[in-house]
Amino acid sequence: MHGKQGCLECHGGDGTATEKEQAHIDMRREPIAAEACGKCHDETEHDADSLHSTLRGYDTILQQRASEETWPHIEEAFGNHCESCHTSCGQCHVSQPTNLGGGLTAGHEFKKIPPMNRTCTACHGSRVDMEYKGKNEGIPPDIHWNQGGMPCFACHTADEMHGNLDFEAADRYDGSPMPDCTSSECHADITDDGTVESHDSNHLSTMSCQTCHAADYKNCYSCHVQKSEKDVPYFKIEPSVLGLKIGYNPRQSEERPWKWVILRHVPVDPDSFEYYGLDLLPNFDALPTWAYATPHTTQLRAPQAETCNSCHGNPDVFLTTDDLLPYETEANKNVVVEEADIPAPIK
Numbered sequence: 299m300h301g302k303q304g305c306l307e308c309h310g311g312d313g314t315a316t317e318k319e320q321a322h323i324d325m326r327r328e329p330i331a332a333e334a335c336g337k338c339h340d341e342t343e344h345d346a347d348s349l350h351s352t353l354r355g356y357d358t359i360l361q362q363r364a365s366e367e368t369w370p371h372i373e374e375a376f377g378n379h380c381e382s383c384h385t386s387c388g389q390c391h392v393s394q395p396t397n398l399g400g401g402l403t404a405g406h407e408f409k410k411i412p413p414m415n416r417t418c419t420a421c422h423g424s425r426v427d428m429e430y431k432g433k434n435e436g437i438p439p440d441i442h443w444n445q446g447g448m449p450c451f452a453c454h455t456a457d458e459m460h461g462n463l464d465f466e467a468a469d470r471y472d473g474s475p476m477p478d479c480t481s482s483e484c485h486a487d488i489t490d491d492g493t494v495e496s497h498d499s500n501h502l503s504t505m506s507c508q509t510c511h512a513a514d515y516k517n518c519y520s521c522h523v524q525k526s527e528k529d530v531p532y533f534k535i536e537p538s539v540l541g542l543k544i545g546y547n548p549r550q551s552e553e554r555p556w557k558w559v560i561l562r563h564v565p566v567d568p569d570s571f572e573y574y575g576l577d578l579l580p581n582f583d584a585l586p587t588w589a590y591a592t593p594h595t596t597q598l599r600a601p602q603a604e605t606c607n608s609c610h611g612n613p614d615v616f617l618t619t620d621d622l623l624p625y626e627t628e629a630n631k632n633v634v635v636e637e638a639d640i641p642a643p644i645k
Contacts, residue, residue: 300408308334328386328396335387341460342387348461350385355469362585363566368578375574378531379523383421390417390459397421411451418450425516430594434540437514440596453477471590474553479507496603506547508560508592510603514540515593517563519623524573535565542602544609545617545633549590561617561633562591568625583629588617611643 306313308329315321329335331351336342349355356376364372382397389395390412393402403409403416412418419427432439442448457463458476465473480488480502490499496510519536526532545561547554564587571578602608602615609615616635619627 301406328388331387339387341456341462344461344463344466345387347466348459349467349470350459350461353380353384354467356380358468359585363579363581365580368575368580371574371578372571375523375571378525379533385421395421414449414451426594429515434514434516437540437595438597440594441598442596471549471554475592496606504556505558506554506556506560506592508596509544509556509558510609511596511598511600512542512560512593513595513597513600514542515560515562515591515595517541518565519563520567521565521570522573523571539563542600542615543588543617543621544602544615545588545635547590548586548633554590560591560593561586561588562593563587564589567623582625586630586633587626588621588630588633606644610641613637613640616640 300308304313305311309326310329311325312321312323315323331342331345336345345351347354360372360376361369383395385395389400391409392406393400394416398420403413419430428434429437430440430443432444438444442453451459454477461467463473467473479485488494488497488502490497490502492498501510516538517540518538521533521535523531523533543561544558547556547559548561549559550556566579566582566587568577568579568582602612617630617633618637619634622630622634
């Protein structure tokens with residue numbers, strides 16, 4: 299069907315030219331969604347404002363740590379080191395994303411459902427792919443992959459991918475949880491009446507599903523962006539650490555009412571952007587470095603839920619001050635758990 303449209307319909311150029319150079323004037327490597335795809339596909343209506351296209355989630359977070367004076371420097375760094383991660387319609391449905399080297403996935407055949415390994419987990423590889431498929435040493439695959447081989451789109455809808463929501467998302471955790479384990483047809487039988495062991499009102503109202511059902515996941519530390527002597531952008535990051543920490547919910551709201559959630563360490567410190575200027579994150583403490591997380595390591599019964607006292611009375615599974623680096627104590631004061639607040643052992 300797309301072949302009938304002809305190359306110029308999507309990529310532009312001069313179809314009357316007889317010379318290569320003239321034919322390629324104004325040619326677009328990446329067709330503009332609204333001009334090319336949007337003529338036939340309504341789902342592109344909000345693509346230009348979707349998180350995949352704009353990477354707005356990064357802006358949302360960085361702006362809270364930066365200031366009006368330092369933001370231009372952060373924007374420069376973002377353009378050099380982060381912006382290439384955005385996607386377009388073609389970078390999912392025809393080729394690999396540019397930041398992965400591009401390359402058509404199946405000739406120039408358009409795929410209604412993108413090949414997961416060449417697009418979704420190719421981009422989201424270092425955490426999601428490794429976690430979901432059990433590639434981290436000693437950590438089993440996510441049960442959804444291990445037992446059913448469920449692809450990404452089994453849980454993540456096309457509307458979510460294309461930004462076709464009833465609001466403009468500020469980041470990936472804006473709005474109601476997507477996917478929502480218990481409201482879907484998958485786990486609709488999970489209610490708070492206690493008919494399923496440990497799924498009583500006290501547990502379900504105070505803990506996110508991942509608190510009990512996530513296995514260890516990757517935590518990253520201290521990313522620093524720089525440029526080489528040849529002006530090539532690159533970044534350095536400290537070795538990642540596998541682990542799991544339960545803490546107070548930093549995003550508590552009507553949509554996420556739980557007291558206890560899983561927290562993941564994110565790779566930022568006060569000097570992450572020092573190459574572009576000093577003290578560019580003057581409001582570093584505005585957000586925790588142990589952030590709300592939904593890791594792709596779901597297990598029927600994760601280690602912290604093997605018995606009641608795998609969690610109750612066990613400080614090892616909770617985020618405490620001993621887990622914090624000196625520069626992040628203030629940033630995490632609202633998510634760290636004092637020893638006195640750890641649920642008492644069950645006798």
